[in-house]
Amino acid sequence: MSHRPSDDLLMAYAAGTLAPGPALVVAAHLTMCPESAERVRAFEIFGGIALEDASESALSPDALEKTLARIDSVPPAKVAERGKWLAELSEGMRLPQPLEHYDIGKWKFLAPGVRWSSIGRGGSARNRPMLLRSKPGMVLPEHSHAGTEYTLILKGSLHDADGDYHVGDLIVADASLEHEPAAGPDEECICLAVVDGRLRMRSLVGRLVQPLMGF
Amino acid sequence: VTEKAEQSARLVAIAQQADKAAFAELFGYFAPRLKGFFMRGGMAAGQAEELAQETMLMVWRKAALYDPAKASVSTWIFTIARNLRVDSVRRERYPAQHLLEDPAPELPASPSDEVLRTESEHRVRNAIDLLSADQLNVIRLHYFDDKPHSEIAKVLGLPLGTVKSRLRLAMQRLRALLGEEQ
Ligand SMILES: [Zn+2]
Ligand SMILES: [Zn+2]
CATH class of the missing domain: 1.10.1740.10 (RNA polymerase sigma factor, region 2, helix turn helix motif)
Incomplete structure (x- = not known):
């Protein structure tokens, strides 16, 4: 079974109202899931229709002239720089294209067998996306969320009481969920995760680790 | 044309x-x-x-x-x-x-692919056309105008519960019209 995000989430993404952290996780998911990508395209068409149907609001009389004047003076579009690749990934592994423009920090200790690394610089540290990397069979500290947690599996698999998740799956865990996901036994697991709101560590190691993560 | x-x-x-x-x-x-x-x-x-x-x-x-x-x-x-x-x-x-x-370097699309893709925007537009004006409006207000339920209730002069269920039903209808891919 595949774990696809809800239409509600994909519509918010297509409309541009999803917060930047979750939007990045969704963007990465879309490169791995044609069904979700198709759905987002449909919702963007909805956006196109909303634009066609928007009531016209007159611009100042010289608006076209002003815009034409700027056409001649603008420098060509900047090509976004590629992020620095501080975190070495497994041999041959490539991150999904939307992550390529972000700086990736060093791998840091989170729990035995589990390391994490932050992505990007913008926004508040607490909502910044991170990469989690877990050795085979290792358990992420038990935690609950004060906000929604979005986790995209980039490599390997993840398992919790609710199910098994594989490459490309996007897990949306709401605030009521308290879980202790574990990586599959055969392969390391790398995922992209972001929490919209605070993460609450429950276990002792979690509570020790929490201040290190800046939550 | x-x-x-x-x-x-x-x-x-x-x-x-x-x-x-x-x-x-x-x-x-x-x-x-x-x-x-x-x-x-x-x-x-x-x-x-x-x-x-x-x-x-x-x-x-x-x-x-x-x-x-x-x-x-x-x-x-x-x-x-x-x-x-x-x-x-x-x-x-x-x-x-x-x-x-810039599109990732991929194989050039065959003409039939292109027909398929333009057809798909056509198909989606036809599906969206089948939403009622109320359904269209509530989706627009909530997602594209980023209005919370409470504000939509005020704008439309409807109880909060009605707004929530209308939005839920509108999204369900849209999903059904677009076709569930499972
Ligand atoms: Zn599955
Ligand atoms: Zn979690």
Whole structure:
């Protein structure tokens, strides 16, 4: 079974109202899931229709002239720089294209067998996306969320009481969920995760680790 | 020639011949709608006008990335407007770039692929057309104008519960019309 995000989430993404952290996780998911990508395209068409149907609001009389004047003076579009690749990934592994423009920090200790690394610089540290990397069979500290947690599996698999998740799956865990996901036994697991709101560590190691993560 | 095909041809003329007359035509149609669209989303008139011009400037600069087989001009311009709106609020690049980046080197699409893809925008438009005006409106208000349920209730003069169930039913209907892919 595949774990696809809800239409509600994909519509918010297509409309541009999803917060930047979750939007990045969704963007990465879309490169791995044609069904979700198709759905987002449909919702963007909805956006196109909303634009066609928007009531016209007159611009100042010289608006076209002003815009034409700027056409001649603008420098060509900047090509976004590629992020620095501080975190070495497994041999041959490539991150999904939307992550390529972000700086990736060093791998840091989170729990035995589990390391994490932050992505990007913008926004508040607490909502910044991170990469989690877990050795085979290792358990992420038990935690609950004060906000929604979005986790995209980039490599390997993840398992919790609710199910098994594989490459490309996007897990949306709401605030009521308290879980202790574990990586599959055969392969390391790398995922992209972001929490919209605070993460609450429950276990002792979690509570020790929490201040290190800046939550 | 339909209006859609005409708009498409104009955008291609901008990309290939830097055609300013074609740009003026697109500007005449889209700029006032963009301004209206931004104002619906709660933006003040001055800023909405500024952003409408900014969007049209981007249309000019990115015209070469437009692929008529992938999207209509409205859909393509909508994605530019959406990203600029997010950027103006958050100062962070919105990660939804798939219609706005150089296509990854892939095999050239066969003509039948292209037919399939334009057909798919057609099919989606037909599906959306089948929503009722109320359903269309509540989806627009909530997602595209970013209005919370409580504000929609106030705007429409409806109880909060009615707004929530109308939105839920509208999304269910849309999902059914688009076809569940499972
Ligand atoms: Zn599954
Ligand atoms: Zn969690």
